[in-house]
Amino acid sequence: MSAAARTLPRDLPQVEGQDRSAVHQFPSPVQAPRPVLDLVQTFDGFEALDAEWSALFERAGTDRHLFQTFNWLWHWANHFLPRDGDNGNVRLAIVTARDAGRLVMIWPLVAERSGPVTELTWMGEPVSQYGDLLIEDGPDALALMREAWAFVTRETGADVLRLRKVRQDSKVAPFLAELGATVTSDLKAPYLDIGSAPSFAEYEKRYSSGTKRNRKRQRRRLEDRGPVSLTWVEGGTEAEALTAQAFRFKHIWLRQRGIVSPALTDPRTARFFADVTRANIRPAGCHVLALKCNDQPVALEIGVRCLGRSAIHIIAYDPEFEKTAAGALLMEDSIRRSCDDGLKVFDMLAPGDGYKLEWADDTVGVRDWAMPMTLVGRAYVTIYVGLIRNGSKRVIGALPLGARRVVTEMLTRWTQPKG
Structure with missing residues (x-):
């Protein structure tokens, strides 16, 4: 037996006619290459992702x-993102x-x-109501998120990560928990499992007879004021006009209750929704549903x-x-329409207000997360997010209605974009 043959493992099978001295060396295992990370920071770079993103x-x-569809975020970018070369404090950081x-992954x-x-x-802030990343499922998904996190923090030099409206069943939620990020807000998003019933008539049986009688009484009260109709619009100038009317109604409602909503009072938000509901190009699944009395809209829904x-x-x-409960009647009509169209989930989004819970089958947790990366970021999370921002909401909420209205008007003017 040659010296070379003696170096082989004892359990290596003998192959007839084979020169064993030629097979005594084994190659080291070849490691699969890791995915290549990149950071997209310009609108042109984002737009170039269209086909791959979809x-x-x-x-x-x-x-x-x-x-997180490309079209939804494309419309957002047209209204909230400063164009390349413009002055602005916001820039893309898409991983x-x-x-x-x-x-295989996009972290927008x-x-x-x-x-x-x-x-x-x-x-997508502030118009997107759920935040998440797109990533292919697989055993390495969480490891890829870790790599992406290290990459984006290094490349941007950011002080703090603040991710709002993250569903508890999102792709990114387990990573944020592993990271040790702080929960700064914990809300509920009510939803209806309309796919559990073959029709609205069957689904409606879960509500009490008293509730159904009350809605019929409310509808008769509305009908007493004139002919009632329902209009569904997807795209076009009618959708744009109805969207503008919805914002006028909403602004009146906010002022009457002294509610501060920088997102809804930001003129860019109204322009975004006018654009995305009109959707001359790049439709994003938006619709407008109008409940009309005497052919005039009395309640409006903008949905996705x-x-x-x-x-x-x-x-x-x-x-x-x-007093006619026009909003509640529109909600009933919208649920019926969704059932008739064969949808599975009717999502009322966060927060879990009482009127939503009256309709809902269940809720899902929606959290805001914050993770400081520097000393400046830690101070920001502790002082601004933890004390000033959250504390001011509680203080304003405790004020009498008249005082809330005054404070609301002041804050609305201060929080509008300049120029």
């Missing part, structure tokens, strides 16, 4: 990703990962500068549909018709 959504998107050239973020602090927040889910983003009514 293909990844088809593979990895769910009905809960309705605010992408490619495996052998194929896009922006880096926003506020004084000395740079925040990483969701692309995606993969069997209908999410009610904005619902507003004419204050002159408040």
